[in-house]
Amino acid sequence: EPEVTQTPSHQVTQMGQEVILRCVPISNHLYFYWYRQILGQKVEFLVSFYNNEISEKSEIFDDQFSVERPDGSNFTLKIRSTKLEDSAMYFCASSEALRTGLEAFFGQGTRLTVV
Amino acid sequence: GESVGLHLPTLSVQEGDNSIINCAYSNSASDYFIWYKQESGKGPQFIIDIRSNMDKRQGQRVTVLLNKTVKHLSLQIAATQPGDSAVYFCAENVSFKAAGNKLTFGGGTRVLVKP
Numbered sequence: 001e002p003e004v005t006q007t008p009s010h011q012v013t014q015m016g017q018e019v020i021l022r023c024v025p026i027s028n029h030l031y032f033y034w035y036r037q038i039l040g041q042k043v044e045f046l047v048s049f050y051n052n053e054i055s056e057k058s059e060i061f062d063d064q065f066s067v068e069r070p071d072g073s074n075f076t077l078k079i080r081s082t083k084l085e086d087s088a089m090y091f092c093a094s095s096e097a098l099r100t101g102l103e104a105f106f107g108q109g110t111r112l113t114v115v
Numbered sequence: 116g117e118s119v120g121l122h123l124p125t126l127s128v129q130e131g132d133n134s135i136i137n138c139a140y141s142n143s144a145s146d147y148f149i150w151y152k153q154e155s156g157k158g159p160q161f162i163i164d165i166r167s168n169m170d171k172r173q174g175q176r177v178t179v180l181l182n183k184t185v186k187h188l189s190l191q192i193a194a195t196q197p198g199d200s201a202v203y204f205c206a207e208n209v210s211f212k213a214a215g216n217k218l219t220f221g222g223g224t225r226v227l228v229k230p
Contacts, residue, residue, distance in 0.1 A: 042204065042222045045217045091159070093158075106151075106160070108157055108158050109158050
């Protein structure tokens with residue numbers, strides 16, 4: 001069964017450092033997403049990406065965040081200067097197309113710890 | 116504002132009994148709803164979805180009910196099994212938006228199945 005894969009599974013970084021979280025979406029999917037989940041809280045939308053551009057972003061996704069699809073398979077989330085409050089589980093998701101009744105498949109997540 | 120919330124943070128259920136998980140949403144523009152299951156250390160896993168033109172949908176051992184009048188969503192799990200122990204999230208989507216397919220998640224309900 002196809003799946004969304006994320007690397008690394010756990011990333012520890014010092015405050016102020018840049019991190020790149022990597023995702024390989026399902027191969028025939030066209031829409032890509034990043035969500036995050038702070039420990040014990042609900043899953044929050046960060047950004048959606050289609051046709052090589054951001055289609056929607058939340059207020060969380062400020063200038064410190066960026067996304068990129070550098071090649072035909074990877075989808076990355078970069079945090080330029082990490083803050084303690086960026087510590088969370090980050091989930092990548094992908095979906096085949098934009099229509100009602102469409103399922104978004106989630107990866108296993110990257111746990112980011114900022115120290 | 117947009118919000119999706121859950122009434123019960125933790126639900127303990129005896130193995131073999133039925134479980135009912137509730138969710139309230141406030142965005143009347145939402146027309147697509149999904150229930151996700153999240154096991155410890157994993158990403159959200161799709162369980163079942165429902166469109167706003169329906170009030171009930173059944174899957175394997177699961178039923179989702181939608182009451183648009185009171186903006187309420189529920190997930191019923193029949194004959195709950197130990198493997199059903201997880202956190203369950205409802206999520207909503209405004210599918211007619213031009214792009215993005217953003218999901219707004221509720222706060223989650225933890226289901227604990229007692230043997």
